[in-house]
Structures are given as structure tokens and as C-alpha cells.
Amino acid sequence: MNSIVFKVFLLFRSILLLASSSISVYALYLNYEVMHMDCLMQLKFWTNWSILFHILATTTQSVLGFVRLFVQNLNPKVTRFFDCIFVTALGLCSAVSIMFWGLFLQDPANLFESVEVANSIPPFAHHSAHTLPSTSLILDLFFTPSVLHPDMPLFLKFFFPALITFFYCIQTLSIGFIFHDPKSEYQILAVQWPYGFMNKLDLKGWIILIFGVFTLIFVVQCILHFIRKFIVGLFADKKEKKKKTQ
Numbered sequence: 001m002n003s004i005v006f007k008v009f010l011l012f013r014s015i016l017l018l019a020s021s022s023i024s025v026y027a028l029y030l031n032y033e034v035m036h037m038d039c040l041m042q043l044k045f046w047t048n049w050s051i052l053f054h055i056l057a058t059t060t061q062s063v064l065g066f067v068r069l070f071v072q073n074l075n076p077k078v079t080r081f082f083d084c085i086f087v088t089a090l091g092l093c094s095a096v097s098i099m100f101w102g103l104f105l106q107d108p109a110n111l112f113e114s115v116e117v118a119n120s121i122p123p124f125a126h127h128s129a130h131t132l133p134s135t136s137l138i139l140d141l142f143f144t145p146s147v148l149h150p151d152m153p154l155f156l157k158f159f160f161p162a163l164i165t166f167f168y169c170i171q172t173l174s175i176g177f178i179f180h181d182p183k184s185e186y187q188i189l190a191v192q193w194p195y196g197f198m199n200k201l202d203l204k205g206w207i208i209l210i211f212g213v214f215t216l217i218f219v220v221q222c223i224l225h226f227i228r229k230f231i232v233g234l235f236a237d238k239k240e241k242k243k244k245t246q
Contacts, residue, residue, distance in 0.1 A: 007069050013143050014065035020136040021058035024051050027128040034121055041187040044175070044194040047100065047129055049168050050092040054133035057089035061140070084160055086137070087152060087221075091161030093133035094220045095213070100130040103197060110197040141228055151228065157221040162214055169210060 028051055031037055042048045060082045067074065103110040104126075108118030172194065180192045193199055201209060 009143075010065045010068055013140070014062040017058040017062040017065070017136070017140070020132060021055050021062065023128050023132055024055045024058070027051055027125065027132075030122070030125040031129065034125060038187050041191070044172065044188055044191065046165070046168055046194075047096050049164060050089070050096040050133060051129060053085070053089035053164065054093050054137065057086045057137065060085055083152065084156075086140075087157050088160040088164060089133070090137045090141075090224060091157065091217050091221045092164060093137055094224065095161070095165075095217045097130050097134040098216060098220070099213070103195075111195050113196060138224070141224065141231060151232065154222060154225050157225055158218045161217050161221070165213060165217060169213075173206075 028042065028048065031042055031045075031048065032039070064074075064079065064082050100111065104118070108115045112118040112121075175189060176192050176198070179189055181189050182192075184190045198209075
């Protein structure tokens with residue numbers, strides 16, 4: 001009976017993950033259509049890097065869930081690899097969500113050309129790109145299959161999203177300071193900075209921003225690390241109680 005319930009739970013979880021992945025794909029499409037950004041231009045936005053990893057994480061976890069319906073003993077290296085993707089997406093999406101809403105609620109012009117441009121974007125587009133990815137992954141921590149995976153050291157949980165963010169920063173700073181050309185035929189090079197508040201930054205501001213971003217990722221992963229530990233502990237206590245009663 002427990003096996004049947006567990007498989008139904010796996011199936012339900014996989015369907016939910018696929019649904020959230022589909023919404024993220026739609027969010028990328030909205031960015032393309034509503035904000036008139038070509039595919040290369042989308043790489044200038046940290047949000048889209050997190051969306052891409054959200055799609056990758058939810059899709060692979062969903063596939064893993066479907067496979068577990070028929071195969072119980074999966075290769076640990078495979079599940080470990082999928083876990084790395086999940087951890088990377090979790091850190092990126094959570095940090096992006098906090099950064100976006102913090103700056104947006106303070107002043108939409110921090111992120112967009114003007115308040116009018118920000119208001120012209122449908123609320124669903126904002127939430128599908130900046131709320132759903134982090135929310136869906138955090139909620140997935142509370143699903144039994146997620147906590148069955150071998151846990152990772154906190155350093156690795158920070159390292160993976162930090163590495164992706166490092167590459168994003170290198171790209172953004174390189175284009176902004178070196179390759180920016182307002183006359184370029186490529187939109188990604190014609191626009192100097194992806195977010196409005198970046199136009200006001202001096203050297204000190206850039207140092208504070210970069211340090212703050214990596215600190216935010218670490219704090220987020222630290223909190224989520226202990227949440228996952230707590231959840232694992234709860235399930236372990238329940239298993240011990242069941243063994244004692246049997």
C-alpha cells in the first residue's frame with residue numbers, strides 16, 4: 001500500500017514540476033514578445049539565467065520522478081547530477097526573486113526604463129519570471145522524493161549557483177565596459193546595462209553590488225540548507241517511531 005501511495009505521490013510531483021517548467025517557458029516567450037528582446041538579448045538578464053536553470057531543474061526532476069515509478073535503484077551518479085542542477089536552480093531563482101522584488105517595490109525604474117514601461121508588462125509575466133521559479137523549487141523541498149537524495153555540503157550548494165552568477169557577471173561587465181556599442185546591429189551589444197539602476201553605479205557601487213549578490217546567494221543557500229536538514233530530520237524521526245511501534 002505504501003508503495004502505491006509513494007508512486008502516486010511521485011507522479012503528482014512530476015506533473016506539478018512539468019507544469020511549473022511550462023510556465024517558465026512561457027515566461028521566456030513573454031520576454032521575447034512583450035519586451036521585444038531577441039534570444040541573445042535575453043542573456044543580458046540574470047532573471048533569464050535563473051529561468052533557464054529552473055526549466056532544466058524541474059524537467060530533469062520530473063523525468064527522474066517518472067523513471068522512479070518503474071526503477072527503484074537508480075545510479076547514484078545520475079541522481080547526484082540532477083541534484084546539482086536542482087541546487088543551482090534553487091539558489092539562483094531564490095536570489096533573483098529577492099533581488100527583483102526588492103528593487104521593483106522600491107522603484108520600478110530601478111529595473112526598467114520607466115515606471116510606465118514596468119506597468120505595461122502584465123503582472124502574470126512578472127510573477128511567472130520572478131516568483132514562480134523560486135516558489136516552486138522551495139515548495140519541492142517539502143516533497144518526500146526531494147529529501148531522499150543524498151544531501152550536499154553547504155559549500156557546494158553555494159558554489160554551483162555562484163559559478164553561474166560569476167559567468168553572468170563576467171558577461172555583463174565585459175559588454176558594459178568593453179564591447180558596448182550603441183550602433184551595433186546586435187541588441188545585446190547595443191544596450192549597455194540590462195537594469196536601470198546600473199546606470200547610476202560608480203566603482204564603489206559595482207563592488208558593493210557584486211559582493212552583495214554573492215552574499216545573498218550564500219545566505220539563501222544557508223537558510224535552505226538548514227530547512228532541508230530540518231525536513232530530513234522530521235522524516236527520520238517518523239521512521240524511527242514507526243519501527244518502534246511495529
